[in-house]
């Protein structure tokens with residue numbers, strides 16, 4: 001069964017397989033701004049990404065300000081996506097998670113989960129986290145952000161926009177420029193906008209090589 005989502009450049013509906021094939025790492029955008037209602041839809045798709053224990057161990061800074069983008073471009077190997085995109089999503093992994101554990105416990109309570117189960121969840125996740133080194137914790141929270149990144153990329157295509165996953169930036173400079181909370185680290189970014197370039201051929205290893 002095909003779920004019908006997204007529209008291609010001719011306004012035709014695209015199914016999920018077409019969305020995956022159409023997405024590509026856009027190197028330059030037109031500078032046109034995406035309407036707020038579409039961005040809201042995109043951010044909701046990002047919000048719905050799965051995460052380990054459901055904790056959503058990251059935050060996403062959304063940047064639209066022109067001057068801010070210029071400063072960030074200088075901290076991103078001068079890549080043109082930063083200043084030509086509509087919205088720049090900066091995925092920031094948490095370096096701690098007690099707040100998220102508490103929040104998720106509250107969501108469970110609001111959803112009618114019995115108090116002892118909420119307590120059990122809180123104790124279990126707190127125990128899991130306390131056994132992680134600082135580095136392992138950041139690696140773990142970063143992985144969750146990358147799953148949300150994929151929602152952003154495919155969501156953008158589904159909504160008729162383009163995107164680029166990017167690690168080519170200086171995280172410390174981003175933290176400073178954007179005055180990010182101290183308990184977050186920017187790990188990957190995703191400019192979203194209307195492409196001003198053409199997709200390149202997909203270079204991928206064969207299925208025989210990839211799957212074993």
Ligand SMILES: Cc1cc2nc3c(=O)[nH]c(=O)nc-3n(C[C@H](O)[C@H](O)[C@H](O)COP(=O)(O)O)c2cc1C
Pocket residue numbers: 023024025026027079164165166167168169188200202
């Ligand atoms: C985690 C990650 C980081 C990337 N960083 C950059 C980047 O800094 N700049 C850039 O232009 N492309 C970046 N890319 C895009 C890749 O080069 C691109 O996805 C890959 O070549 C495959 O091409 P396609 O996405 O167009 O299919 C990144 C991709 C990923 C997944």
